Amino acid sequence: MKKNLILLGSIIFTFTFLQHAKCDNIQDYLNSSTMAVRAEPLAPVGLSSVSGCGNAVVTATTTESDVTMYWQGTNPDGYSTATVFNGSQTVTAMGTSTTYYYVRALRNGYCCDWSDAYRVSVIINEIPQLTLTATSTEICANGLLNTTTLKAGGGECTSWTWTPSTLPTTQEVTTSFNTTTTVKVTGSWANNSCTATKEITILVNRPETPVITATSGTLNQAMCKGTSQILQASNIGSYGIEWIIGNEVVGTQNTYTIDNISADIALKVQYTDATNSCISDVKDLPIKVSEITANFTSEPSTVAVGGVVTFTNTSLGATSWTWTIGSDVDNSNITTKSVYFYNAGKQTIQLTASNANGCSDTKTDYVTVGAASIQSLQNSGISVYPNPLKDILNIDLAGRNANVNINVYSMMGSVVLTRQIQNVSGIEQIDLSELPSDVYIVSLTINGNSYMTKLTKE
Numbered sequence: 001m002k003k004n005l006i007l008l009g010s011i012i013f014t015f016t017f018l019q020h021a022k023c024d025n026i027q028d029y030l031n032s033s034t035m036a037v038r039a040e041p042l043a044p045v046g047l048s049s050v051s052g053c054g055n056a057v058v059t060a061t062t063t064e065s066d067v068t069m070y071w072q073g074t075n076p077d078g079y080s081t082a083t084v085f086n087g088s089q090t091v092t093a094m095g096t097s098t099t100y101y102y103v104r105a106l107r108n109g110y111c112c113d114w115s116d117a118y119r120v121s122v123i124i125n126e127i128p129q130l131t132l133t134a135t136s137t138e139i140c141a142n143g144l145l146n147t148t149t150l151k152a153g154g155g156e157c158t159s160w161t162w163t164p165s166t167l168p169t170t171q172e173v174t175t176s177f178n179t180t181t182t183v184k185v186t187g188s189w190a191n192n193s194c195t196a197t198k199e200i201t202i203l204v205n206r207p208e209t210p211v212i213t214a215t216s217g218t219l220n221q222a223m224c225k226g227t228s229q230i231l232q233a234s235n236i237g238s239y240g241i242e243w244i245i246g247n248e249v250v251g252t253q254n255t256y257t258i259d260n261i262s263a264d265i266a267l268k269v270q271y272t273d274a275t276n277s278c279i280s281d282v283k284d285l286p287i288k289v290s291e292i293t294a295n296f297t298s299e300p301s302t303v304a305v306g307g308v309v310t311f312t313n314t315s316l317g318a319t320s321w322t323w324t325i326g327s328d329v330d331n332s333n334i335t336t337k338s339v340y341f342y343n344a345g346k347q348t349i350q351l352t353a354s355n356a357n358g359c360s361d362t363k364t365d366y367v368t369v370g371a372a373s374i375q376s377l378q379n380s381g382i383s384v385y386p387n388p389l390k391d392i393l394n395i396d397l398a399g400r401n402a403n404v405n406i407n408v409y410s411m412m413g414s415v416v417l418t419r420q421i422q423n424v425s426g427i428e429q430i431d432l433s434e435l436p437s438d439v440y441i442v443s444l445t446i447n448g449n450s451y452m453t454k455l456t457k458e
Helices: 026-030
Strands: 002-008 011-016 050-053 055-059 067-073 088-092 098-107 118-125 131-134 138-140 148-153 157-163 172-175 181-189 195-205 212-214 222-224 229-233 240-245 248-251 255-258 265-272 283-290 296-299 302-305 308-313 320-325 328-330 336-340 345-354 360-372 383-385 392-396 402-410 415-424 427-431 438-446 449-457
Touching: 055 118, 131 181, 131 195, 148 157, 148 181, 148 195, 296 345, 296 360, 308 345, 402 427, 415 427
Parallel strands: 050 118, 138 195, 222 283, 302 360
Antiparallel strands: 002 011, 050 055, 055 088, 067 098, 098 118, 131 148, 148 172, 157 181, 181 195, 212 229, 229 255, 240 248, 240 265, 265 283, 296 308, 308 336, 320 328, 320 345, 345 360, 383 392, 392 427, 402 415, 402 438, 438 449
């Protein structure tokens, strides 16, 4: 199609227009009263050869603001606005040969102002076809079946990287896991640096750690010597059980009896299946003997009637104790006590010691009380009165001028009052008002001679 145009004076320019698919309404364009001559859009910039693994990104830019870029695929003669270029284009293809992709520029608003087609070379390298296998995808945290062998393969991979990163960088790995783990391997090709990744999940079974209780009452890991208890597993499920002392399995039933314990036991418990392929963590269950030994000393161990013996508690592991002397019981936890004996013969002394675990032990000993060496006040001329009394005790030495030691004992032998009086010649009064109502022993030592009497305070 030709059209004559008079632009300058009498000079006539003749333009020839070649219509193509993108200029369907060129006749309207030619009938326009105004025509402008425009330069062809400039070539895109930034085109360079690219390569990639599985895909690649080709990039170009234009310096003209009224131009839009269009990718034409692999067709150098194409005119299409189907793929608008906005800076970059992702190209996906397979193969290792060079492929050319074309881009054209079109001036905005003009259907025929296309640039030439410009090309960029693209090499798409094949992604390695990686495989990952495991000898077992289900293992146990403990036991015979606690490892699996992982193997990567496929393609031309020459190196492997594993996740978790603690695994070695070899094609085949034998390992174990404590918990269910997803393993990932990345294989690399040396010839084109392409990589591929595969992953596999290894399920890790783990029987619960044994929970041990007592069949009666509370589990006692500090047992009293000579006692017994029956232990049982409360969360065994479908597994078997092993009760272990040292390296020896001492029981395989759900319950285990500790009978008449005499020494500490380093007991361990674990759950297991029939072939020991899957076992639980070991439960340490030390059972200790709660040590307690009742003991005391007697000083002296032989006295005459009216004599005093001092008892001292030397028990081991005790937190409380009770003295039993004859028919008298003292649970005041005193460590040292002095007891006055006024009956001749063999006297029984018993100390029962206890600890915080409820364990107890008893020590029994004897004190020999010989014939009386203490004189009776009868026919001595010495008077102690009133008896019974309420507050004031009168001691009449019948005119003696003497030094007197006065000791008042409880019936348990504890000294509750002591007085030393010099040069007594008349009646000496002792205030006992602060003593509770009870029966007491009054001991008098006068110029080296000893006397005693029983006194009742109301």
